[in-house]
Each structure stands twice: as structure tokens, then as C-alpha cells.
Amino acid sequence: MIPASFEYARPRTVEEAVGQLALAGEEAKVLAGGQSLLPILRMRLAFPELLVDVGRIPGLRGVRTDGDTLVIGALTSHHDVVHDPLVRRHAGLLAAATATVADPAVRHRGTIGGSLAHADPAGDVPAAVLALDAELVVQGPDGRRSVPAREFFTDYLQTALRPDELLVEVRVPKADAWGFHYEKFQLSAQAWAVVGVAALVRRDDGRIVESRVGLSNMGPTPVRATACEEALAGADAAPDAVASAADSAAEGTRPASDLSASAEYREHLARVLTRRAVLAAADLT
Amino acid sequence: MTDQLTGREPEVGRARVRKEDARLVTGRTNWTDNITVPGLLHIAILRSPMAHARIERIDVTPALERPGVVAAYTGRDLAEGLGSLPCAWPVTEDIVLPEHPPVAVDEVRHTGDPVAVVVARDRYAAADALEAIDVDYEPLPPVLNMEAALAEGSPLVHADKGTNRCYTWPLATGEDYATVRERADVVLRRRFVQQRLIPNAMEPRAVVAVPPDTSDQYTLYSATQIPHIVRVMMAVVTGIPEHRLRVVAPDVGGGFGSKLQVYGEEAIGLAVARKLGRPVKWTESRSEGYLATHHGRDQIQDLELAATRDGRLLGLKVDLLADMGAYLMIVTPGVPLLGAFMFPGIYKMDAYDFTCTGVFTTKTPTDAYRGAGRPEATFAIERMMDELAAELGMDSVEVRRRNWIGHDEFPYTTIGGLTYDSGNYESATDKALALFGYDDLRSEQRKREERGDPVRLGIGVSTYTEMCGLAPSRILRDLRYGAGGWEAASIRMLPTGKVEVLTGTSPHGQGHVTSWSQIAADVLGVPFEDVEVLHGDTRTVPQGMDTYGSRSLVVGGVAVHRAARKVVDKARKVAAHLLEASEDDLDFADGVFSVKGSPDAHKTIQEVAFATFTSHDLPDGLEPTINAEHVEDPEAFSYPHGTHLCAVEVDTETGRVRIRSYVCVDDVGKVVNPMIVEGQVHGGLAQGIAQALFEEAVYDEEGNLVSGTMADYLVPCAADLPDFLTDRTETPATTNPLGVKGVGEAGTIASTPAVVNAVVDALRPLGVTDVRMPCTPERIWRALRDARSARPEEGSS
Numbered sequence A: 001m002i003p004a005s006f007e008y009a010r011p012r013t014v015e016e017a018v019g020q021l022a023l024a025g026e027e028a029k030v031l032a033g034g035q036s037l038l039p040i041l042r043m044r045l046a047f048p049e050l051l052v053d054v055g056r057i058p059g060l061r062g063v064r065t066d067g068d069t070l071v072i073g074a075l076t077s078h079h080d081v082v083h084d085p086l087v088r089r090h091a092g093l094l095a096a097a098t099a100t101v102a103d104p105a106v107r108h109r110g111t112i113g114g115s116l117a118h119a120d121p122a123g124d125v126p127a128a129v130l131a132l133d134a135e136l137v138v139q140g141p142d143g144r145r146s147v148p149a150r151e152f153f154t155d156y157l158q159t160a161l162r163p164d165e166l167l168v169e170v171r172v173p174k175a176d177a178w179g180f181h182y183e184k185f186q187l188s189a190q191a192w193a194v195v196g197v198a199a200l201v202r203r204d205d206g207r208i209v210e211s212r213v214g215l216s217n218m219g220p221t222p223v224r225a226t227a228c229e230e231a232l233a234g235a236d237a238a239p240d241a242v243a244s245a246a247d248s249a250a251e252g253t254r255p256a257s258d259l260s261a262s263a264e265y266r267e268h269l270a271r272v273l274t275r276r277a278v279l280a281a282a283d284l285t
Numbered sequence B: 001m002t003d004q005l006t007g008r009e010p011e012v013g014r015a016r017v018r019k020e021d022a023r024l025v026t027g028r029t030n031w032t033d034n035i036t037v038p039g040l041l042h043i044a045i046l047r048s049p050m051a052h053a054r055i056e057r058i059d060v061t062p063a064l065e066r067p068g069v070v071a072a073y074t075g076r077d078l079a080e081g082l083g084s085l086p087c088a089w090p091v092t093e094d095i096v097l098p099e100h101p102p103v104a105v106d107e108v109r110h111t112g113d114p115v116a117v118v119v120a121r122d123r124y125a126a127a128d129a130l131e132a133i134d135v136d137y138e139p140l141p142p143v144l145n146m147e148a149a150l151a152e153g154s155p156l157v158h159a160d161k162g163t164n165r166c167y168t169w170p171l172a173t174g175e176d177y178a179t180v181r182e183r184a185d186v187v188l189r190r191r192f193v194q195q196r197l198i199p200n201a202m203e204p205r206a207v208v209a210v211p212p213d214t215s216d217q218y219t220l221y222s223a224t225q226i227p228h229i230v231r232v233m234m235a236v237v238t239g240i241p242e243h244r245l246r247v248v249a250p251d252v253g254g255g256f257g258s259k260l261q262v263y264g265e266e267a268i269g270l271a272v273a274r275k276l277g278r279p280v281k282w283t284e285s286r287s288e289g290y291l292a293t294h295h296g297r298d299q300i301q302d303l304e305l306a307a308t309r310d311g312r313l314l315g316l317k318v319d320l321l322a323d324m325g326a327y328l329m330i331v332t333p334g335v336p337l338l339g340a341f342m343f344p345g346i347y348k349m350d351a352y353d354f355t356c357t358g359v360f361t362t363k364t365p366t367d368a369y370r371g372a373g374r375p376e377a378t379f380a381i382e383r384m385m386d387e388l389a390a391e392l393g394m395d396s397v398e399v400r401r402r403n404w405i406g407h408d409e410f411p412y413t414t415i416g417g418l419t420y421d422s423g424n425y426e427s428a429t430d431k432a433l434a435l436f437g438y439d440d441l442r443s444e445q446r447k448r449e450e451r452g453d454p455v456r457l458g459i460g461v462s463t464y465t466e467m468c469g470l471a472p473s474r475i476l477r478d479l480r481y482g483a484g485g486w487e488a489a490s491i492r493m494l495p496t497g498k499v500e501v502l503t504g505t506s507p508h509g510q511g512h513v514t515s516w517s518q519i520a521a522d523v524l525g526v527p528f529e530d531v532e533v534l535h536g537d538t539r540t541v542p543q544g545m546d547t548y549g550s551r552s553l554v555v556g557g558v559a560v561h562r563a564a565r566k567v568v569d570k571a572r573k574v575a576a577h578l579l580e581a582s583e584d585d586l587d588f589a590d591g592v593f594s595v596k597g598s599p600d601a602h603k604t605i606q607e608v609a610f611a612t613f614t615s616h617d618l619p620d621g622l623e624p625t626i627n628a629e630h631v632e633d634p635e636a637f638s639y640p641h642g643t644h645l646c647a648v649e650v651d652t653e654t655g656r657v658r659i660r661s662y663v664c665v666d667d668v669g670k671v672v673n674p675m676i677v678e679g680q681v682h683g684g685l686a687q688g689i690a691q692a693l694f695e696e697a698v699y700d701e702e703g704n705l706v707s708g709t710m711a712d713y714l715v716p717c718a719a720d721l722p723d724f725l726t727d728r729t730e731t732p733a734t735t736n737p738l739g740v741k742g743v744g745e746a747g748t749i750a751s752t753p754a755v756v757n758a759v760v761d762a763l764r765p766l767g768v769t770d771v772r773m774p775c776t777p778e779r780i781w782r783a784l785r786d787a788r789s790a791r792p793e794e795g796s797s
């Protein structure tokens, strides 16, 4: 399909970008990899007057460490996230989840920042970032602020970002001591998740000390399976205990019924997939 | 096999890499959308957002004020110069044939029905201007369910026709079914649903219409499978005299039946080019195509099978409802009838009773989709054979063996009235079973069942045959089809010894350029590289019936073969004259005429071609050409067959199906190019599996197509499919000189029932006897849950 016409700007700095966004207000849209925005424009579901292409701003792409924190630039592509050695060492869950996004073409263009700012609950990256208890750094006209992932996703395709703010960094506490697994259930090999489960588990020999479970597509935003996390805390590191904790994985979720699945089936999947993801993360398979 | 005398390896049978592919796969070629002409304007089409409504008021003038817009038309504006779009297959005398204007005038009848046309300087301006058009719709009730549509008091798709019933077409052969049924030990009744499918050719449709310029002809470039048929039909629809209309199918990127059509956009393009005297282009977007390009399948099948206790079939009764959609397109009503003769499959029985009722609904029209009627029929009989095996506690291969036509019974006239010329179901099946490891898989299946494995194994069997190679013209007449089934070829021997083959087939991915080169090279004894194949342009190849129904090789390829033989016959006369020998004394091998007994006296066919070009020394009265043409009207349909076996693993917790292995042994007679045959089989399998597990066009209760993009309509990719193990047996056709049978649809026809049979086989011990297509994880999960609650005594484990 063919998008409606729009103005196009390509700022060279974050400040310049934020300035352009502030000036245009609600009429502007940030363009990163374009993998979510362009389909929306082509389907004529949105009619921004200005696209601010942040793709060439230096310094927003790449991964570094800062003490106990992994810092990922918002423009880092899915492909780079998957293959980055620092991500693989300190946040393997993110690499695993990102590796399931679409196909190589989309992964080369799409960015981590775009995935989070777009906030599609079916996305794989948001659930992983949520489970990793990341902080999202955004920059606006008044400078930078940091938003915990748990507060970032506010509603369906809605975030804590203001129209004149740019997401610049994702700060992930290193999770070296955690076992992890991303379990994605999709209807065809390159499709979005019907349900996805991002699990992190820390255990000492016989027990699960702590777990964090992020769910994709179980409501208007990515959510944590809190009841399941609580049931797992201190539980035996054994299949039965994990299975019974996973039975509460869908508690408190509000999944949609749509063409790919009914809410009821999604709840069922959340339980089965959580059990599988936690077992794998706890090295119990 | 190498010719022992000449050392020349025959071309036919060689896995030649396709000549045409470098261009096609890089896209550096003549796709319709790549074509540009000076002064080209662009068309965008406003389409109905409603399934059914009266157009109360429509105003296109605001669009005219948009930048870049040259013209805008309503349906009424275009109605003056355009007739109704044609249906060439009125299957019964009393069929209901509604009007089908290319742009709706008073009423829209499916989402996507065109309501207005904008012409602008570029594609963007045209698309933007659509937003300015004002339409007031008065909603009418949608008609979405075939059974409800036939009930008394249903809202009507075409109110003036007074009914939603398009036609009812019966066929009863053999003994009286009701009588035969009395003798039966077992009578099985099942309802199967063939979901609606969207064809998804890689290249979207596109049209470029050019008004007369240096010649007095209009030129229509169209991404079509059928340039010759489009020419005739467009002459009728637009009133442009046929001799003033040239139709070109440039390189076309797939069709699967969806471009076997005469589309409104072709007529709109010509009408606008005529009004404005300017060339225009229209290219559909994918989501536009989902509404505007015809759909496939969509049948409700009620079946009854009567058999004896030892598994012998007695009779089959078939009641079909076939969804026509909102209008009848070129062969819409005939598609289900291409299956009418195929429900008995490869089996013998005493009675057969078939009825099909076509029904109008407010959905996109249906028409041919790869297999067209035959996948539906094969699915039904092959599912029923498995149901019968289960009912009798018999092995599913064994029940088929007891009923199929034996290899020593050919030619065999079936209960459906077709005469199958040749086949060997035993040998294809035995080969497939061996490759598959049938017995080992059955034993693994039992073990999994015994230990209550949550992942179950299922084994699906499907045999098939099909009537393809459309078709003997007289049979088409008997079926009330509006055209013949011949195909034309001509061969031009150029002065330098190179060869042009002109074919009336219209390849859109099948590799005719390569295969026809192989056929011609063998007959003429020229190098494969020296043959060029021209197609798809009514100016270059004036006569043709185009490509569909697995007909191109068995009709068009045979025409090439026969035309080449005529060339050799003509060349023999010239060679005899040049060699001062009698024709009877000439041998012809490997492109060389030589005098029997004196091998030094010889002329190559290239030398003969040059001598004919100069014509300085030809026998008196001989026409100075060795070019030849042939129009082939086949004596019979073609009946390929095969046995397909599929093993699936079903995760009973999530309902997910994984195809573990897939084996098929197809018999397509003699093979011209094994690599192309394998490609056809692979693609066909992918499409058949897509129907079994992935694809479905879904409408909501208002009649909106909700699976309206590729995010929701799941076309599987390579990663969704297993490695296919394909093999062949070779039982030559006896009805054509090449011994070839059609292969284009085989994979699609056999794979759908093989996969669904496998899924049901995995779940049958758990109480599931059917899963509606596509067998999605949720459907399987629900089927298992329903089966569990229906058999509570067996516990919940």
C-alpha cells in the first residue's frame, strides 16, 4: 500500500532530534528501523506530518558495559543484539528472545529501541526487557530521565515516552548468575508470538532462589507472571514444583481473543509454556 | 541414454538448469510493474469497505482537485463503454448469471468491490486522492453462510435474481446408489469443510494499457496466465475490435490459478486509456489483492460411503455446496465440477451419486486455485478411506489396496465415466512405503501410545489421480465450457540454423522455455542452446489457449513435438533434393540427413534451413519454408497418480503439529526435465500442506476479510516445512507421443489429505475423529478437550 505524504527530517544529534520533535508536537513520529512504523503508514493507520529519522545519529548504536550494567544503544539492530558478545554473556535472555524476531531482513533493520517504543505486547523484546528489570533512558528537551521497564509500558502500543522524547539507551543489570530461556509459541516460523515466555531463574542446588517471568501477548502490555514468580521463590528445583507454580502463570493477565488464538487458549499456553521455559531456565529438562 | 551411433545425449530426461531463471530470480526482467511508457498515468481504485450496500450517492469531484489528479470516474461513468465481466462456463442451462460490472454502479457485493477510479500523474497522488471521494452507502445485509443463504427468506446477493442458488449440477453413474447402499455392511457419513484460500502468487497483479500509437492497436500488458483468452474477452467487454487489441503477458511471477482470470482492472485500464488517450498502469498492493484477486476452494462436503465388512467399496454419495462468492468470474461455477469425476479417485465401486450446488455470498468471488476441484475431491475420498479403515480396524494402506484399479486393468473406465489410460498404483505405493519406513513408524506410534507420550505420532496416507491436461475440446463442449482445449506451437528455422519455438502456452514460473527447448532440440537434433522459446504475446504468438490445469506439457509440449516433426518432414524433402537421393533413402539422426549406405553424403538441418532461406535450389513446386506449426487437440485427459505418506508429531499439550517426514512417489509418465518436475512437486506440497495446517481466509460476521494481510493469512515458508523425500515411478501415458502426464497440481492435490489423515491418525486413540482445516494448534487442543469430556470415564491424564 501507499502511505500518505509526510515531511522528512534527518537530525545529526539527539538534541536536534528532540528539538524537531518538540516543535512538531503530536504531528511527528520518530523513525528508527521502520519495521513497525512503515507498515502502519502504508496501511494508512497513521498520518504523521513529519518523520524524524534518527537512524544516522552517531552514538545511539552499540553495546558497552558500565559496572554491573549492560548499556545498549536504542538504535542497536536486532541482529547486532543477537550476535553481541556482551549481550550474550550478561543478558543471554535478550539475545535469545531477539533471535526469534521475524526473519533476518527484519532483524537487520529493526532496532531494540523501536521494539520497546512501539510496545507491541506481542513483541519478543519487551517481555525479555521486562524480565531483565531493565531501565530505559529517554531524553527530552529538559534532558534525560530513566524509566524502569515495569513502568514503561502503559497500555496497548502506549509507553511512558512523551511525544518530544527519544529513547536513547536500555540499561540491563547483568544477569550472569541467572539461567534463562525464551519460549515462543507461533503459528508459523516467522510469525509474531501467540504467547511468549521470557524466564530467568536463579537456583542454588536443590532450590529455586528467585525467578522472573515476562509474558508476551498476554494483555495490552507485556506483563510479569507475578503469582508464578512468587510460587517459585524457594520452591524445589524439580519438575512437579515448577509445574504447579506454572499453573498460576496466567493469573492476573488479560489476553485478547483474536484471529490467532482465543483468550482461553492463550491462558492455557501461558501455563504450559511457562512450565517449559522455567524448566529450561532452571536446567531441569 | 546416449545414442550409440551419434554420441548425442537426448535432451528429454535431462535435469537442465532453467534458462530463464537468472532474469526471473533477480527481478531484472519484464514484470508488468517494471514496464514504463512515455506519458504513463497511474490508476488507483477505491474499493468498498462494506460487504453489501447500496451506493446512495457518490461524488468523485473532490478527488479531481487533489494535486496530480488527471481524472476520476464512478462506475456509472465507466458503464457506457464497458460490458459485464464474462463467465465462460455456464455449467447448466438454468444457471443464474448475474451482471458483473468492472466498477460497481448501484450496489457493492463484497468488501473490495471497486466503486471508483482515480487517474493521476503518479501512484502516490492517485492513492491520496482516493481519500477525497465521497460515498454514501446504505448498508444491506451480508450473506456469508452458504446453508443460511439457501434457506427461505435469506437476504439476497443479487435481489433481481430472487435466489442465492446459482446452479445445481447432478451426476449419477453405475448402479442406483440407494439400492447399493442396502447391500452395505458399513455406511459412513462425514462432513468436511474446504476452507476458503487466497492464492498468493509472488508477483501481484498489474496492468498497463496503452492506447493506439504507432499502430492502430491497443496494447494491454497484464500479469496474466491467459493472454490469448484475455484478448478475446477484452474485445467483448470493451468493444475494442479483437484485431485492434494486442495482449502481452510479459514475465509473470506465479499465478496458481489466480491469474487464470479476466479481471475488471484489465477492462478499467483499457477503458481509461481509451477515454484519455494516455497509457495507464495499475498495480495491486498485497492487501488489495487479498480482496480483489479471486479466492479458491470454499466447499462444504457431505459424504456418504457404503462398503462391505471386508473393506470393499460399494458406493459413494457426494453432496457439495460450493461458494461462488459475489459474482461468477471466468470459470467460477465449473471449478467444483472439475472435481465431480474425481471423487471416486483410484478406486472401483458400483454406484456413484454426485450433486453440487453453487451458492452466492457477499465475499470475493472464487475461481480456479491450484488443483481446482480435484484437491477437494481427493481430500474427501482419501479422508473417507482412512475413516473406513478405522471403522473396520484395518490398515489404511490395506483398505486402499483392496479397492484400487490393478495395474493389469488399464485402460480402465471408472465409475465417474473417465478412462484412465495407464498407471501402476501398486508399484508407486510399494516404493513409497519402503522409502517411508512405514512399519517402523507404525511401531514407534504404538510405543508412544502405550507409554502415554504427550507427543503422539500420526501416519497419513493419500493416493491420488487427477484429470488434467485440459482438455479434449469435445469433452469441454459436453461440460458446457465456452472454449476448446487445444494448444498451438510453431517452429521457425532461422537462416543461421538457430530455432524459434512459438508456444501458445503462457509460462509464469513453470520453465516452459527450458522444457520446450529440450523437446524441440531432440526432434530437430539441434543444440539446446540454439533454441529460443517465445510466448505470451498475441502479436508474436497469435494462437494459444494458455497455461492452467496442468495442461502445458501434455497439450502444448506435445504440440511443440509434433510441429518439430513436421519441420523434419519438410526438411527431408529439401535434403533429398540437395543430396540427389530419394526421401526414403535418407536417415535422420542427431540433426543430420544422410544417405543410407553412403554416410559421407549428408546435410545438417541447419544447412537445409539455410538452403531453404536462399531457395536458390529447391525442387519445383516446393513451398520455400521448412517452418511448421501444429495445433494439438488432445485425445484424452492426462492421469498422473501417486502415493503420499506423511508422519506428524502432535504435541497434545499445545496442539502443535510438526511434520516429521514426508515421502511421495509420483507417476507423471515420462519426464522431460526431472529438476523441473521436482520443483513442481515441492511447490505443490507446500501449497497443499498450507491448506492442511496454515491458511484460511476468514470473514467476520459483517463480511470483512479479517485475514486481510500476510500477518494474519499464514503462508508457510521453508522453515515451516520438512525435507521432502520425492521419488517417481514411470508409467508412460498412452495418449500422447511423449508419454507425458501433467505434474503442476499433483503435489497440492495429494498432500492436504495426507497431512490431515496423519493428524487425525495421531489423535484417534484419544477420541478425535476429525479436525477442521487448517488444523491449527488451538483447533487440535479444543478437539482433544472435547474428546476428553465426551469420554470422562477414561480420566483426565
Ligand SMILES: Cc1cc2nc3c(=O)[nH]c(=O)nc-3n(C[C@H](O)[C@H](O)[C@H](O)COP(=O)(O)OP(=O)(O)OC[C@H]3O[C@@H](n4cnc5c(N)ncnc54)[C@H](O)[C@@H]3O)c2cc1C
Residues within 6 Å of the ligand: A029, A030, A031, A032, A033, A034, A035, A036, A037, A038, A039, A054, A074, A075, A100, A101, A102, A103, A106, A109, A110, A111, A112, A113, A114, A115, A117, A118, A122, A123, A124, A125, A161, A165, A166, A167, A168, A190, A191, A192, A193
Ligand atoms: C514482517 C515483520 C515481522 C515481525 N515480527 C516480529 C516478531 O516476531 N517479534 C517482534 O518482537 N517484532 C517483530 N516485528 C517488529 C520488529 O521487531 C520491529 O523492528 C520493531 O517493532 C520496531 O523497531 P524499528 O526500529 O523498526 O522501529 P520503527 O518502526 O522505526 O518505529 C516503531 C515505533 O517506535 C518509535 N520509535 C522508534 N525508535 C524510537 C526511539 N529511539 N525513541 C522513541 N521512539 C522511537 C517510532 O516512532 C514508532 O512509533 C516484525 C516486523 C515485521 C515487519
